Amino acid sequence: MTCEKCRRWVSDGLDGRLSAEKERALLVHLDRCPSCRRYANDLEIIDARARSREAERPPAGYWEDLNRRLNARLADLAAGERNPGRLKASGMKRAWAGVVPVMAVFLGVYLFLAKPAAQPVDHMFSMEDALAGIYLEIGDDADLESRFSQSLAASVAEALQDAGGEGGTRFPEEIIFWESLTDEDMRLIESGLRKGTT
Amino acid sequence: MNVAMDDLADDALVREAKKGSLEAFSALCRRYQERVYFTILRFTKNPVDADDLTQETFMSAFKSLGQFKKKSTFYTWIYRIAVNKSLNFLKKKDRERELVGFEDNRVPGESSPGAAGSPERSSIGGETAAEIEGAIDALPPSFKAPFVLVVNQGLSHREAAEALGCSENAVSWRMHKARKLLRARLERFLNGSRK
Numbered sequence: 121m122t123c124e125k126c127r128r129w130v131s132d133g134l135d136g137r138l139s140a141e142k143e144r145a146l147l148v149h150l151d152r153c154p155s156c157r158r159y160a161n162d163l164e165i166i167d168a169r170a171r172s173r174e175a176e177r178p179p180a181g182y183w184e185d186l187n188r189r190l191n192a193r194l195a196d197l198a199a200g201e202r203n204p205g206r207l208k209a210s211g212m213k214r215a216w217a218g219v220v221p222v223m224a225v226f227l228g229v230y231l232f233l234a235k236p237a238a239q240p241v242d243h244m245f246s247m248e249d250a251l252a253g254i255y256l257e258i259g260d261d262a263d264l265e266s267r268f269s270q271s272l273a274a275s276v277a278e279a280l281q282d283a284g285g286e287g288g289t290r291f292p293e294e295i296i297f298w299e300s301l302t303d304e305d306m307r308l309i310e311s312g313l314r315k316g317t318t
Numbered sequence: 319m320n321v322a323m324d325d326l327a328d329d330a331l332v333r334e335a336k337k338g339s340l341e342a343f344s345a346l347c348r349r350y351q352e353r354v355y356f357t358i359l360r361f362t363k364n365p366v367d368a369d370d371l372t373q374e375t376f377m378s379a380f381k382s383l384g385q386f387k388k389k390s391t392f393y394t395w396i397y398r399i400a401v402n403k404s405l406n407f408l409k410k411k412d413r414e415r416e417l418v419g420f421e422d423n424r425v426p427g428e429s430s431p432g433a434a435g436s437p438e439r440s441s442i443g444g445e446t447a448a449e450i451e452g453a454i455d456a457l458p459p460s461f462k463a464p465f466v467l468v469v470n471q472g473l474s475h476r477e478a479a480e481a482l483g484c485s486e487n488a489v490s491w492r493m494h495k496a497r498k499l500l501r502a503r504l505e506r507f508l509n510g511s512r513k
Contacts, residue, residue: 131494135468137475162501162508169450170469170500175359183352186369190347190376191340197380198340 121149123156130160134167324348328392336383343383347376350393353471354400360466361404363455371407375400390480397467397481405459453503461496464489 121129126149132138133146150157323331323345331349334342354375359368378399379386386395457465467478468489475489482489501508 127498128490128494131497132490134497135475135490135493137490159501162504163497165508166450166497166500166504167469169447170454170465173447173451173470175356176365178355178365183348186351186355186372187344187348190351190373191344193373193377194340194343194347194380197377198338 121145123149123153126150126153126156127159130156130163134163329388332383332386332388332392335380336386343380346392346396350396351376353393354396357397357400357466357471358404360454360470361401361408361462367407371400371403375403378403391477394473394477394480397471397473397477398483401463401467401481405463408459449504449507450500453500456503457496457499461492461499464492465496468493 126146129138129142129146130150133143138146150160323334323341326334326342326345328346328349331342331346335346351372355368355372358371358375359365362368362371375396379396386392390398454462454465463482464478467473467481468475473481475486475493479486479489
């Protein structure tokens with residue numbers, strides 16, 4: 121056995137991690153090697169001292185007080201979690217605050233591009249007029265259109281993020297989610313569905 | 319104090335706490351708060367910081383209880399959170415020190431003559447304890463963490479490995495290295511004891 125191996129085993133031995141066989145081999149080496157014997161003695165002293173070092177004890181009643189403070193904080197936290205309706209509602213409110221304008225833009229794009237012909241004016245689609253200026257600006261500018269789409273996708277992503285964990289599973293049910301997907305996203309989903317059905 | 323809860327095993331308390339029982343989680347806090355506090359205190363050396371971090375440890379555990387999958391025991395899991403919080407705290411503190419140019423890299427043997435724990439006042443039976451304390455504090459965090467858990471908290475290598483998120487062999491190797499470093503730092507005091 122080398123001295124290096126012996127020293128590793130001395131350390132393991134102090135932590136009660138040596139098999140009987142290794143312990144015997146270690147003792148044989150220590151018996152023959154004064155340097156390793158001294159090393160082992162030093163480590164025993166260090167360990168014993170380190171174990172006996174006393175940390176400063178907190179004052180009387182400290183543990184009860186700590187537990188009381190912890191309980192108060194946990195109760196506050198749990199109260200928030202037990203009222204998920206309120207949290208979810210405020211989360212959803214924030215999400216929809218972001219989604220509604222985006223949806224409005226989508227509707228505007230749809231109405232402006234897909235249905236350019238004169239349509240009966242419905243109060244529901246009155247936003248078409250409000251957004252008409254934007255689409256007039258976009259015109260045939262593909263770059264502007266692309267940047268507009270990107271910003272739209274970013275808004276949807278932001279709204280998804282705001283909706284939090286619960287919102288994540290709800291959004292695929294929303295048309296706005298699907299509409300914000302790029303062609304590549306759609307191809308991936310499509311191929312995933314095909315794999316799932318075959 | 320809820321005696322019935324205090325009688326339950328960790329697994330049962332975790333199960334109840336996952337169902338939303340605050341009493342169950344509070345019983346876990348009572349059971350481990352002392353050990354968590356003293357582990358953190360070994361790192362922070364400051365009771366106020368140890369108090370804060372102990373609370374943060376249990377708050378984090380409560381928030382992420384759903385992620386606790388019983389791959390480890392509750393107490394090694396809570397130790398893991400406590401050690402991570404302590405190490406992050408020390409890193410943050412180091413960064414702050416760097417910002418203000420604060421230097422306190424004193425190592426054993428470099429202390430001012432006559433100061434508490436200096437060689438003039440030390441002997442293996444007396445104030446070497448302060449030197450050992452200083453030497454342990456001066457260990458790099460990756461060696462100090464297993465040393466504190468194994469030597470001071472009495473964890474086995476397996477438990478320390480779970481708490482630190484590494485293998486048992488890594489703990490064994492780090493313990494070996496930590497002890498080697500401690501011996502090298504403390505050699506002059508140990509030599510004194512042999513004379």
